[in-house]
Amino acid sequence: MKIITLEWKNNKIKLIDQTKLPHKLEYLYIDKAKDLWQAIKLLKVRGAPALGAAGALGVYLGIKDAETGSGVIFARELDKASRYIASSRPTARNLFWGIERVRQVAKDNKDNSPATIKKLILEEALRVIASDMDSCRKIGQYGSDLIKDNDAVLTICNAGILATIDYGTALGVLYRAKAEGKRIKVFACETRPLLQGSRLTAWELKNKGIDVTVICDNMAATLMQQGKVNKVIAGADRIAANGDTANKIGTYSLAVLSNYHKIPFYIAAPASTFDLRAASGRGIRIEERGRREISELLFRKEIAPIGVKVFNPAFDVTPNNLISAIVTDKGIIRQPYTKNIKRLINRRGE
Numbered sequence: 001m002k003i004i005t006l007e008w009k010n011n012k013i014k015l016i017d018q019t020k021l022p023h024k025l026e027y028l029y030i031d032k033a034k035d036l037w038q039a040i041k042l043l044k045v046r047g048a049p050a051l052g053a054a055g056a057l058g059v060y061l062g063i064k065d066a067e068t069g070s071g072v073i074f075a076r077e078l079d080k081a082s083r084y085i086a087s088s089r090p091t092a093r094n095l096f097w098g099i100e101r102v103r104q105v106a107k108d109n110k111d112n113s114p115a116t117i118k119k120l121i122l123e124e125a126l127r128v129i130a131s132d133m134d135s136c137r138k139i140g141q142y143g144s145d146l147i148k149d150n151d152a153v154l155t156i157c158n159a160g161i162l163a164t165i166d167y168g169t170a171l172g173v174l175y176r177a178k179a180e181g182k183r184i185k186v187f188a189c190e191t192r193p194l195l196q197g198s199r200l201t202a203w204e205l206k207n208k209g210i211d212v213t214v215i216c217d218n219m220a221a222t223l224m225q226q227g228k229v230n231k232v233i234a235g236a237d238r239i240a241a242n243g244d245t246a247n248k249i250g251t252y253s254l255a256v257l258s259n260y261h262k263i264p265f266y267i268a269a270p271a272s273t274f275d276l277r278a279a280s281g282r283g284i285r286i287e288e289r290g291r292r293e294i295s296e297l298l299f300r301k302e303i304a305p306i307g308v309k310v311f312n313p314a315f316d317v318t319p320n321n322l323i324s325a326i327v328t329d330k331g332i333i334r335q336p337y338t339k340n341i342k343r344l345i346n347r348r349g350e
């Protein structure tokens with residue numbers, strides 16, 4: 001089954017409602033910026049590269065009905081639409097990158113009519129989608145060199161088809177390795193609190209015929225101690241100039257465990273996830289989410305005393321010294337990260 005996470009169809013964004021998986025494969029058809037904002041906030045669409053495409057298209061949704069008479073009013077509407085979509089989630093660099101890409105096109109063509117700029121913004125948003133498809137395949141090609149026949153690989157959250165347009169970053173590496181005939185086993189951390197690992201990663205890997213086993217997040221150490229995994233690969237939401245990497249909460253603990261057990265720990269992400277303005281992980285804003293994600297199981301059943309305090313950071317930062325390599329669409333980056341990232345990734349992350 002070919003899965004497309006997000007596309008532009010009949011003047012609407014067609015996207016998989018990921019909160020319904022794995023039970024139902026349901027699509028949302030969105031033609032209003034406020035509906036897209038909600039979909040991002042509630043993780044109906046999620047994963048850094050998919051958010052890049054959503055951000056670019058979200059700006060278009062925000063200005064498509066704007067007044068075209070005056071350039072000044074249009075420019076104001078464009079700023080408002082961009083700020084609005086950018087306020088949906090703070091951590092994934094790609095969301096802002098997608099927005100910046102379409103804004104740059106508007107800037108480069110500011111002397112054209114608002115009607116023309118609208119058209120150019122949509123065209124650029126569609127290029128963001130196409131470039132994600134291409135980047136993920138390149139990540140797959142570079143990354144599959146790191147995967148050997150009979151590897152057992154641990155992953156966290158979902159950095160697959162559902163986090164991108166149609167292929168994935170960390171899981172793209174595994175899809176490519178499988179296509180090259182390597183036999184692989186994957187262990188997916190369930191990824192509390194929203195279970196992207198068990199709901200999404202296990203769903204797509206199973207669909208793709210990859211041997212997948214779900215574990216609770218607190219079982220990773222045992223898996224390594226028993227020699228059941230020999231590699232870890234995860235995606236990224238934002239990578240600082242020195243290689244420090246923000247990804248789903250729990251990624252850092254996997255990196256610490258991998259180092260203790262001398263297992264390679266890899267990150268896979270496109271250039272658009274790098275934020276060279278953040279010198280280190282300390283410059284990355286970590287989203288904190290609502291209490292019900294923790295005090296209830298998927299908003300359905302209370303699993304903590306009413307009113308108990310919760311702490312719910314959605315991401316953590318893995319220090320660069322724990323990362324064996326970062327697989328990008330421009331090649332594999334290794335230590336020393338600051339120097340090698342600068343060499344491979346340009347300032348705007350393109």
Ligand code: MRU
Pocket residue numbers: 043046047048049092156157158159160163164168169170196234235236237247248249314
């Ligand atoms: O909160 P989410 O589900 O958007 O978090 C997603 C992740 O942490 C992914 O690993 C990351 O965005 C990389 S996706 C290729």
